[in-house]
Amino acid sequence: MPVALAQTSIRSAVEQFGPGWEVVAFVVAIGVHAALVMALFGLAPFFFIWAERKVAGRIQDRLGPTRVGGAFGWLQSLADGVKLIQKEDLVPKDADATLYKMAPYLTCIASLGAFIVLPFHDGWAAVVADVGLFLLFAILSLEVLGIVLAGYSSGSKWSLFGGIREAAQMVSYEIPLAITGLIPVVAVGSLNLSEIGRVQSGGIQNWLMFNDPFTFTAFFVYFVVATAGCKRAPFDLAEAESELVGGFHTEYSGMRWSFFFLAEYASMFLVSMVAAILFLGGWHSGLPFVFENGLNEKVVGLFGNASVMGLAIGPYVGKLFGLKVLILKASALVFVQIWVRWTLPRLRIDQVMTTCLKYLIPISCFLFLGAVAWPLILFTATGGPDGGQTRWGRPIGEKIAPADADEPSKPAGGRTDDEVAALDEEAAP
Amino acid sequence: MTPAPITLYLLVGAVLFVCGIACMATKRNGIGVLMGVELVLNGANVNFVVFSRYTELGLDGQITSLFVIVLAAAEAAVALAIALNFYNNHLTIDVDRGDELQG
Amino acid sequence: MSMDQVAGFLVGLFAIASCLGAVMVVLTQNVVRMAFWLIVSLGSVSGLYFSLHADFVAASQLLIYVGGTVVVLIFGVMLTASGPYQQIRSSPGETVVAGGIAVLFLALLASTVLSVDWNGGEVPALAEGYNPPEQGNTLRPIGLALLGARPDKDLGAPAEESLSTGYLLPFEIVSVHLLVVLIGASYLARAKKRSEEDPDS
CATH class of the missing domain: 4.10.280 (MYOD Basic-Helix-Loop-Helix Domain, subunit B)
Incomplete structure (x- = not known):
């Protein structure tokens, strides 16, 4: 079972109280992580629902919300939430009541669960998992189950249509989503999101988006597919109000209805965070004056090794800056999603499926093959190992290999790597 | 005496397996039968992964379970296509109705 | 209470959830509810895999089984239902006989599992790897x-082995x-x- 990471730092803080406190540290660490992830899961939709209304208003030459909470109406989401809580929680007569009540929670849990492997800075993740990106996509793919169940259990044909459309769309769009997500993974050589972020330190040219032409294109394909995967316009066929009343959430009211939107906005933020980590340098600002850990060192120089209860301050301030950079990048991508929603007309369902099956899947497969072949192309073009030592030709896997790579220790008399390689060559015909 | 954890896992595997068998035997809905098959495969998979952790089997157990997962997905796709075909021909998915070949 | 007990509690939780889900799949008659219980069962099994440090298998289980196969199954239910909430009940006699045989079979399997001395319950150490075992x-x-x-x-390995x-x-x-x-x-x-x-x- 992957253990919460903050446990180590929290343990070092509580260790001074004596033995037997490691369980306390464990529980506290779990609590802190859960609270942080929940806060982000709740606050991101809170902000983006307001942003959506504001942007929509501006695009349509209106003002959007202006009253609640001051000049910009920034508490509008809170007012919405209070209103929705007060509404009656209806269950239609024809509905399968248990599933109907369960479906919004399932959607929400899937969306929230995907946040646990998402790093907000190097090592700042609830769970640092070797299979990070894979696990994230896996948990995110469960979201469709809640929506399909909601559509089925509502006992309404509009809901059922919405549910079936959603199932068909999500199952199709998962394929290019996974393939385009794998392209930066191929370039880095790791599924661990923390490692993928670490590779992109330094200038903007180190961002994986600018690694090769294929990752550059893959970013845009990923963004389109991720937008469709969150069932955002122009791909929001599951809830097309001009055809299906409200789609899968036609029969829902009150808080259960808002849970779907909580999940939708959280997923938008999540896929944007993933896009920022995979393609846009993660928590690295890419600016020359805050290169690498320059800022971190400055902060450490400022505060020295000051610590509160055993927690060093310096690195945390630097990491908070990185966190802010990452959230800014993700928010910019979410803004683009909102912008697209209020600009483009909705596609028809057959157009949505055609876009995915006939265009996006072949494109992403081609990009994947290209990204795999790219190091080989460069190697051939630059003329072998000596000529291949340019920054572009260097296999990017070397970038993350630590200088003092700790080889797995081998017992004396055992076979070494070289011997295994030699045996491999012998075995080859 | 507390039982070793391996027993717990194996018992879970056994329960999944038996439930799957019961599901396959009693359900008349074709898709219900399919779900039984998935449960049986999962029961076997649990055993593979448990033995890969607790015995010398090592990673081989995990890799075998990966192949099982992949093949189960393929099986589900084909079985579902057959179920759709069955529905097209019989207008129901009750597997007891597929008895034309009975003498 | 120690860390092992916390982990053990989670394992117990997942074990109970997966067994409960599997039993409910058998007992439920509505196909979509069966699919829901199947999700519970398979998802908990994936949690068990995590507890066994088989994180890649666990993630595959979530992605392929829960996110893929079950969605395809529900899709199939929707395409083959001739009416809303259609149920095809099996006859009670068959259910009783099948249940009896299943319980007997489970007893056989359980007694087999319990009668073997599993190396005294000793757990081999995890292999050294690129990452700490907790990260997979x-x-x-x-x-x-x-x-x-x-x-x-x-x-x-010894050099003379192939x-x-x-x-x-x-x-x-x-x-x-x-x-x-x-x-x-x-x-x-x-x-x-x-x-x-x-x-x-």
Whole structure:
């Protein structure tokens, strides 16, 4: 079972109280992580629902919300939430009541669960998992189950249509989503999101988006597919109000209805965070004056090794800056999603499926093959190992290999790597 | 005496397996039968992964379970296509109705 | 209370949830509810895999089984339902007989499991890897094994032994198999003329 990471730092803080406190540290660490992830899961939709209304208003030459909470109406989401809580929680007569009540929670849990492997800075993740990106996509793919169940259990044909459309769309769009997500993974050589972020330190040219032409294109394909995967316009066929009343959430009211939107906005933020980590340098600002850990060192120089209860301050301030950079990048991508929603007309369902099956899947497969072949192309073009030592030709896997790579220790008399390689060559015909 | 954890896992595997068998035997809905098959495969998979952790089997157990997962997905796709075909021909998915070949 | 107990509590939770889900799949008559319980059961099994440090298998279980197969099953339910919340009940006699046999079979399996001395309950240490075991270190060895190399077995082995074989051939066979299945399934499920006695529903 992957253990919460903050446990180590929290343990070092509580260790001074004596033995037997490691369980306390464990529980506290779990609590802190859960609270942080929940806060982000709740606050991101809170902000983006307001942003959506504001942007929509501006695009349509209106003002959007202006009253609640001051000049910009920034508490509008809170007012919405209070209103929705007060509404009656209806269950239609024809509905399968248990599933109907369960479906919004399932959607929400899937969306929230995907946040646990998402790093907000190097090592700042609830769970640092070797299979990070894979696990994230896996948990995110469960979201469709809640929506399909909601559509089925509502006992309404509009809901059922919405549910079936959603199932068909999500199952199709998962394929290019996974393939385009794998392209930066191929370039880095790791599924661990923390490692993928670490590779992109330094200038903007180190961002994986600018690694090769294929990752550059893959970013845009990923963004389109991720937008469709969150069932955002122009791909929001599951809830097309001009055809299906409200789609899968036609029969829902009150808080259960808002849970779907909580999940939708959280997923938008999540896929944007993933896009920022995979393609846009993660928590690295890419600016020359805050290169690498320059800022971190400055902060450490400022505060020295000051610590509160055993927690060093310096690195945390630097990491908070990185966190802010990452959230800014993700928010910019979410803004683009909102912008697209209020600009483009909705596609028809057959157009949505055609876009995915006939265009996006072949494109992403081609990009994947290209990204795999790219190091080989460069190697051939630059003329072998000596000529291949340019920054572009260097296999990017070397970038993350630590200088003092700790080889797995081998017992004396055992076979070494070289011997295994030699045996491999012998075995080859 | 507390039982070793391996027993717990194996018992879970056994329960999944038996439930799957019961599901396959009693359900008349074709898709219900399919779900039984998935449960049986999962029961076997649990055993593979448990033995890969607790015995010398090592990673081989995990890799075998990966192949099982992949093949189960393929099986589900084909079985579902057959179920759709069955529905097209019989207008129901009750597997007891597929008895034309009975003498 | 110690860390092991916290982990043990989670394992127990997942074990109970997976068994409960499996039993409910058998007892429920509504197909979509069966699918819901199947999700509970398979998802909990994936939690058990995490507790066994098989993180790649666990993630595959979530992605392929819960996110893929079950969605396909629900899709199938929707395409084959001739009415809303349609149920096809099995006869009570069959259910009782099947339940009795199932309980007997479970008793047989359980007694077998309990009668074996599993190495005194001793747990072998986890292999050294690229990452600490808590972060999962099965991903790279599994990837290499699927490519035909087994460094987890060969490194450190006595030099006179021959190299272990990986899983390159099965991997290739499975990938071709998946392609065949893809084509075959779409061929089987292609739209055809309904039979003559098709009601207008």
